[in-house]
Amino acid sequence: MKSPSEVAFSVLQRGLLSGAALLVPSCDRDEWRREWLAELWHVRRSCISIDETFSLDSQREITGFCLGEFPDALCVRNLSDRTSAPPAHMHGSAAQTLLWLFVILLLCLLVTSLLPGVQAENEAARFQIDRNVLLISEAAASRTKPSIPADLYRGWKKTPQRFFDNLAFYRVRRETADSGSARICWNVARATANLFPTLGLPLTHTAETGSDLSSIVLSHEAWMRSFGGDPRIAGRILRIGNASVRIAGVAPAGAWQLPGSPDVWLLEPDAQIATEVSAKTPGYLFAQLSARGQAARTSPGITISARDPENIDIDLSGTPLTEPVEGPWNLYEFALFLAFIALPAVSSVSLGETHLTSHRPSFKQSLRRFLFLGAKFALIAGIALFASFDLAYWYTPNYSPVAECVQLISCFLVCLTGFRWALADQRHRCPVCLRRVTNPATVGLASRTFLGWNGTEMICMGGHTLLHVPALPTSWFSDQRWLYLDSSWQFLFADTGIY
Amino acid sequence: MLAMAAEAKLSHTAAMILQAISAGYVYGFSIMEMTGLPSGTVYPAMRRLERDDLIRSQWERQSIADAEQRPPRKYYKLTADGRATLEASRKRYPLLDRLISTEEASSR
Numbered sequence: 001m002k003s004p005s006e007v008a009f010s011v012l013q014r015g016l017l018s019g020a021a022l023l024v025p026s027c028d029r030d031e032w033r034r035e036w037l038a039e040l041w042h043v044r045r046s047c048i049s050i051d052e053t054f055s056l057d058s059q060r061e062i063t064g065f066c067l068g069e070f071p072d073a074l075c076v077r078n079l080s081d082r083t084s085a086p087p088a089h090m091h092g093s094a095a096q097t098l099l100w101l102f103v104i105l106l107l108c109l110l111v112t113s114l115l116p117g118v119q120a121e122n123e124a125a126r127f128q129i130d131r132n133v134l135l136i137s138e139a140a141a142s143r144t145k146p147s148i149p150a151d152l153y154r155g156w157k158k159t160p161q162r163f164f165d166n167l168a169f170y171r172v173r174r175e176t177a178d179s180g181s182a183r184i185c186w187n188v189a190r191a192t193a194n195l196f197p198t199l200g201l202p203l204t205h206t207a208e209t210g211s212d213l214s215s216i217v218l219s220h221e222a223w224m225r226s227f228g229g230d231p232r233i234a235g236r237i238l239r240i241g242n243a244s245v246r247i248a249g250v251a252p253a254g255a256w257q258l259p260g261s262p263d264v265w266l267l268e269p270d271a272q273i274a275t276e277v278s279a280k281t282p283g284y285l286f287a288q289l290s291a292r293g294q295a296a297r298t299s300p301g302i303t304i305s306a307r308d309p310e311n312i313d314i315d316l317s318g319t320p321l322t323e324p325v326e327g328p329w330n331l332y333e334f335a336l337f338l339a340f341i342a343l344p345a346v347s348s349v350s351l352g353e354t355h356l357t358s359h360r361p362s363f364k365q366s367l368r369r370f371l372f373l374g375a376k377f378a379l380i381a382g383i384a385l386f387a388s389f390d391l392a393y394w395y396t397p398n399y400s401p402v403a404e405c406v407q408l409i410s411c412f413l414v415c416l417t418g419f420r421w422a423l424a425d426q427r428h429r430c431p432v433c434l435r436r437v438t439n440p441a442t443v444g445l446a447s448r449t450f451l452g453w454n455g456t457e458m459i460c461m462g463g464h465t466l467l468h469v470p471a472l473p474t475s476w477f478s479d480q481r482w483l484y485l486d487s488s489w490q491f492l493f494a495d496t497g498i499y
Numbered sequence: 500m501l502a503m504a505a506e507a508k509l510s511h512t513a514a515m516i517l518q519a520i521s522a523g524y525v526y527g528f529s530i531m532e533m534t535g536l537p538s539g540t541v542y543p544a545m546r547r548l549e550r551d552d553l554i555r556s557q558w559e560r561q562s563i564a565d566a567e568q569r570p571p572r573k574y575y576k577l578t579a580d581g582r583a584t585l586e587a588s589r590k591r592y593p594l595l596d597r598l599i600s601t602e603e604a605s606s607r
Contacts, residue, residue, distance in 0.1 A: 039572070041569060042526070042572070064538075065531075068539035079546055
């Protein structure tokens with residue numbers, strides 16, 4: 001029966017062995033552990049007395065022996081590092097290049113998934129204001145300024161309309177909202193309840209209604225800015241001015257085009273607008289064209305002759321609100337197309353296929369070479385997509401035309417430079433093993449050569465090929481040329497099978 | 500050529516270990532006991548000697564260990580290069596023979 005102290009020491013010694021074993025490379029670990037276990041068995045046998053009574057000195061000696069496992073493990077590790085294949089084996093290989101591109105792609109994708117602006121752009125492209133909805137404004141006034149008096153809206157609402165099916169109205173006022181934890185100054189648009197159905201914009205993150213409180217709709221920007229994009233925001237009660245209101249949902253990012261830059265829309269019934277809003281309060285009027293109105297419309301915008309409540313003739317204009325939002329995918333496809341078009345202007349698309357000898361790479365080698373080039377192009381195209389999102393929406397969580405523009409330009413530039421690099425990289429890759437040729441050596445001097453060759457020679461470290469790149473392209477040597485080395489060269493190279 | 504190169508690099512500790520193995524102390528723990536060196540010195544030194552092809556290791560046969568009811572041990576022996584290097588080291592460290600005499604070991 002072992003004493004507790006003896007068991008404790010035994011556990012400690014085993015623990016030291018296991019800990020040190022972790023330092024040993026896995027391929028050598030089993031044998032290393034086996035040797036030390038055997039040695040430990042003999043050390044114990046030698047140190048512990050025959051009657052097996054516990055001795056602190058013996059245990060200390062055994063533990064001291066075990067501590068030697070660590071320097072030995074480190075030594076085995078160092079020797080293994082030196083004897084294993086040198087890192088140069090992988091350096092410049094096709095697999096390494098694709099791996100790096102893939103890692104960059106994943107990083108860009110990760111950043112994109114964290115940026116809310118990308119989702120906002122998707123939403124803006126998906127939910128757009130109905131193209132049959134017109135913003136009615138005074139012909140002489142700017143459409144971004146409120147110009148329609150509330151009384152005109154009330155008058156139109158009461159009379160049957162031939163050309164319009166629905167009318168919606170709002171006016172914007174700066175008000176303070178209290179969310180319980182903070183006071184926020186918002187542009188509050190007091191709007192008719194039918195505003196969003198008239199515009200054809202469905203609300204997102206909605207909650208069941210059924211409360212007596214007035215409903216408000218948050219703009220996408222205010223939702224992101226003031227509530228951090230909380231998806232469970234609907235149903236929360238706030239105070240705007242002196243009244244309590246309930247958040248009914250969030251307007252889609254496509255509502256960015258609505259004039260007055262409202263942060264929230266406070267939806268009020270028509271009766272309230274009829275009684276509480278003074279007749280001359282200017283606001284924004286939206287009209288949805290009826291079937292007859294659509295048929296009568298000959299151009300995107302229309303002009304309307306009307307009479308104001310005081311029976312004075314006024315000229316109004318109706319302009320559609322829909323400004324085309326291309327959406328991220330359309331922009332990406334366009335940038336990709338532009339990059340392919342511009343590529344021949346910034347780089348030679350030749351891959352340097354001229355050969356100095358009659359040797360030609362096999363079909364399999366050629367196929368692999370083109371698959372590698374295709375994989376590089378595909379990965380660069382993916383990187384361009386996500387990197388352009390990251391650049392465009394790094395600073396803004398909302399959709400904006402500026403961000404769209406940044407996305408288009410950055411996507412185009414990343415594609416163009418990336419494709420250019422891919423072609424240049426491909427030209428310096430051995431057609432046999434796809435590894436980059438190295439050890440550039442300058443051959444000849446242009447000033448001392450007459451009708452001779454001068455340029456740079458590079459060699460494949462696998463011993464497959466020699467690349468000649470002319471310093472000055474001439475009529476007899478304009479492109480780089482590959483010289484295939486025969487098997488007599490192989491003994492000079494350690495790495496022959498590198499991919 | 501190799502022996503001369505190894506001789507130039509061989510430390511006194513490594514020479515002692517080679518001498519111990521030559522004297523018949525062919526296990527790590529027995530070399531420790533003979534040389535008085537700690538385990539953290541002896542085992543790494545033996546790894547390096549093995550890397551330089553001065554010694555060679557071999558696992559004891561399982562049947563022998565089973566017969567004696569103990570785990571099999573890894574034992575070491577000198578290679579031809581190791582013997583040449585040891586000879587050269589004895590000239591460099593004349594006391595090596597006195598520290599671990601081959602006769603003493605052979606009588607064990």
